[in-house]
Amino acid sequence: MTDAAEQSAHPESHHGYISEKAAYINRMKRIEGQARGITRMIEEEQYCIDILTQISAVTRALQGVATGLLSDHLGHCVLDAAKLGDEAAQEKLKEANEAIARLVRS
Amino acid sequence: MTDAAEQSAHPESHHGYISEKAAYINRMKRIEGQARGITRMIEEEQYCIDILTQISAVTRALQGVATGLLSDHLGHCVLDAAKLGDEAAQEKLKEANEAIARLVRS
């Protein structure tokens, strides 16, 4: 999705805001694998404490992806909006702050 | 995995401690699907805030599985150990408490 036609067709799109996109996809593939591993552990009724350890690990991995993406978002979308004016920036920030509050609570 | 042969072959196994095993597997299958959805959102560079919302949702779903499994564990393994004596129970509890601390922190 990097060709110019695509870009111009979606003037509001956020193509390119994710730094090191391939790295995030790798992290998510690993998380998918861990999730499948947990399902299998439950199917095999492995020891509960070991399953909980895996769930804590996946949760932290997901939080790492979330804080990384958020960092990219603040550094691109929000700073770009700041250049357009305070109102645009405040709107973007409101949305980001709500996402942060959800992450902190979850 | 409830037949007697299986049980006796694994005297230390924890078969049967998970109440409603099928329900947990369904919840994990849904979580796996959500994780794949997040990977796809990153591949398609969908809007960051929407991805974060999905990550918060998966995190909460995983926490729900974890607290559910922990509840089953305390109600089966730990209470069973309590019947064997205080020492056995304290050992199981130590392990459970460490898992709880990891979940609270993650």
Next chain:
Amino acid sequence: MTDAAEQSAHPESHHGYISEKAAYINRMKRIEGQARGITRMIEEEQYCIDILTQISAVTRALQGVATGLLSDHLGHCVLDAAKLGDEAAQEKLKEANEAIARLVRS
């Protein structure tokens, strides 16, 4: 608070379930001091990031107190209930599991 009169006056009391009570009170006194420190930092409009660092520290300290108390609770009240029978134990566990879920979410 260990004399028999006190005990019999409060048949439902939980006197004595907290191991190292003085240590918990010290930890809480320190947390109180940290909370007052945060209030003062806000009054003096100290740098936001430094205030957030303090809030993270207090949050973790509170979580440490919570998981410690919970551990004492499971090791005393819940195991004691286990000796009274499965029903009593399950009731105590239900309550403990709800508290754990609240801690994991918060």
Next chain:
Amino acid sequence: MTDAAEQSAHPESHHGYISEKAAYINRMKRIEGQARGITRMIEEEQYCIDILTQISAVTRALQGVATGLLSDHLGHCVLDAAKLGDEAAQEKLKEANEAIARLVRS
């Protein structure tokens, strides 16, 4: 601390970045009171589950203060830095992102 002399003496100070400072101080005073209440509950050996409920409540209240202050910080310090140039903004954001990661983990 709003007089001009004070301001000029601290060219790096962040006076004024906190919107509704009095409201934050009130929230912190309430949190201080809740912390003292928890200490007293431990001194009186009140029921463990009730203490845990209070700790969950204080934790959430602290998280609310943290996400509120962070929101003010992003809306003032970070957007102000954005006007000074990308480098200044990126530096502020790096610091904010680290604080967010600590809050999400704690």
